[in-house]
Amino acid sequence: MALAAARRLLLHAGSRLGRREAVDGARRFANKRVLVETEGPAGVAVMKLRNPPVNSLSLECLTEFTISLEKLENDKSIRGVILTSECPGIFSAGLDLLEMYGRNPAHYAEYWKNVQELWLRLYTSNMILVSAINGASPAGGCLLALCCDYRVMADNPKYTIGLNESLLGIVAPFWFKDMYVNTIGHREAERALQLGTLFPPAEALKVGVVDELVPEDKVHSKARSVMAKWLAIPDHSRQLTKNMMRKATADNLIKQREADIQNFTSFISKDSIQKSLHMYLEKLKQKKG
Numbered sequence: 001m002a003l004a005a006a007r008r009l010l011l012h013a014g015s016r017l018g019r020r021e022a023v024d025g026a027r028r029f030a031n032k033r034v035l036v037e038t039e040g041p042a043g044v045a046v047m048k049l050r051n052p053p054v055n056s057l058s059l060e061c062l063t064e065f066t067i068s069l070e071k072l073e074n075d076k077s078i079r080g081v082i083l084t085s086e087c088p089g090i091f092s093a094g095l096d097l098l099e100m101y102g103r104n105p106a107h108y109a110e111y112w113k114n115v116q117e118l119w120l121r122l123y124t125s126n127m128i129l130v131s132a133i134n135g136a137s138p139a140g141g142c143l144l145a146l147c148c149d150y151r152v153m154a155d156n157p158k159y160t161i162g163l164n165e166s167l168l169g170i171v172a173p174f175w176f177k178d179m180y181v182n183t184i185g186h187r188e189a190e191r192a193l194q195l196g197t198l199f200p201p202a203e204a205l206k207v208g209v210v211d212e213l214v215p216e217d218k219v220h221s222k223a224r225s226v227m228a229k230w231l232a233i234p235d236h237s238r239q240l241t242k243n244m245m246r247k248a249t250a251d252n253l254i255k256q257r258e259a260d261i262q263n264f265t266s267f268i269s270k271d272s273i274q275k276s277l278h279m280y281l282e283k284l285k286q287k288k289g
């Protein structure tokens with residue numbers, strides 16, 4: 001309930017701010033964790049995740065992300081969005097582990113509902129989505145990129161991308177899997193999901209997780225030039241084609257959203273799974289020391 005109220009407030013405040021800044025040509029609206037700028041080529045917004053240190057998708061971050069997308073969808077002058085990160089070296093560390101560890105079932109259910117909501121909105125967006133992957137992109141971070149129509153990644157071997165859930169002792173849900181299969185094919189997805197593979201850029205390109213690699217300082221300019229190419233296609237034909245390609249995958253979740261929430265909640269609540277997450281979090285801490 002509190003989140004629904006926050007969402008209404010943010011939508012309202014954001015639209016007022018958006019209108020005021022439109023007077024200057026370039027528009028900009030921001031929540032705490034997501035910054036949206038509409039400058040550069042007409043009809044294109046740049047959405048930057050800024051939830052330091054690692055852009056983990058906390059409940060607040062998911063909510064702000066979803067609201068920002070909703071606002072852009074409602075703005076008929078926006079045809080494309082470049083999705084990127086403001087956190088140096090990290091695109092997104094994926095779902096926030098602290099939202100899935102040591103909480104109660106009601107919290108898990110609420111969190112998962114918001115994860116579903118963001119995924120459905122991104123994956124079925126009518127806008128052209130290009131990801132400018134300027135850092136590490138494990139699990140939910142990879143999920144965000146996979147939702148886009150085109151993925152440009154920084155060619156820095158320190159960055160990896162992939163659905164690594166099995167390394168954490170958890171399981172990617174069927175709709176993560178479906179989207180992976182749609183992107184890289186069944187055999188590659190089967191292998192990568194079981195092994196929890198995090199691909200360095202050259203391998204990510206080879207397998208098709210990303211579409212193009214560029215030097216780190218060229219990620220944004222390349223994303224813009226890719227966007228220009230996609231903008232040249234008539235919206236109605238591109239949108240109908242996108243819908244034709246993606247609808248069955250999205251519908252597969254839509255028809256069983258509630259059951260999927262129940263599945264997640266009971267899975268993540270298990271003692272054995274909580275133990276695995278605890279161990280993984282400890283490993284992340286020890287890495288530092």
Ligand SMILES: CCCCC/C=C\C/C=C\CC/C=C/CC(=O)SCCNC(=O)CCNC(=O)[C@H](O)C(C)(C)COP(=O)(O)OP(=O)(O)OC[C@H]1O[C@@H](n2cnc3c(N)ncnc32)[C@H](O)[C@@H]1OP(=O)(O)O
Pocket residue numbers: 053054056090092093094095096097098136138139140141164165168170171172173263264267268281284285287288
């Ligand atoms: C058959 C039955 C099936 C039923 C299935 C039903 C449902 C499915 C069930 C579950 C699926 C759930 C799906 C989850 C998808 C996910 O996205 S899980 C998250 C996966 N993410 C990761 O593995 C990334 C982990 N992080 C890293 O590898 C590194 O942090 C990094 C991103 C590469 C960055 O490294 P760097 O060295 O720069 O930073 P640090 O490691 O020092 O991290 C800084 C700080 O941030 C904390 N942190 C990192 N990642 C996360 C995260 N994802 N969530 C929360 N917090 C994170 C880290 O612990 C450090 O914290 P500090 O020590 O307190 O400073």
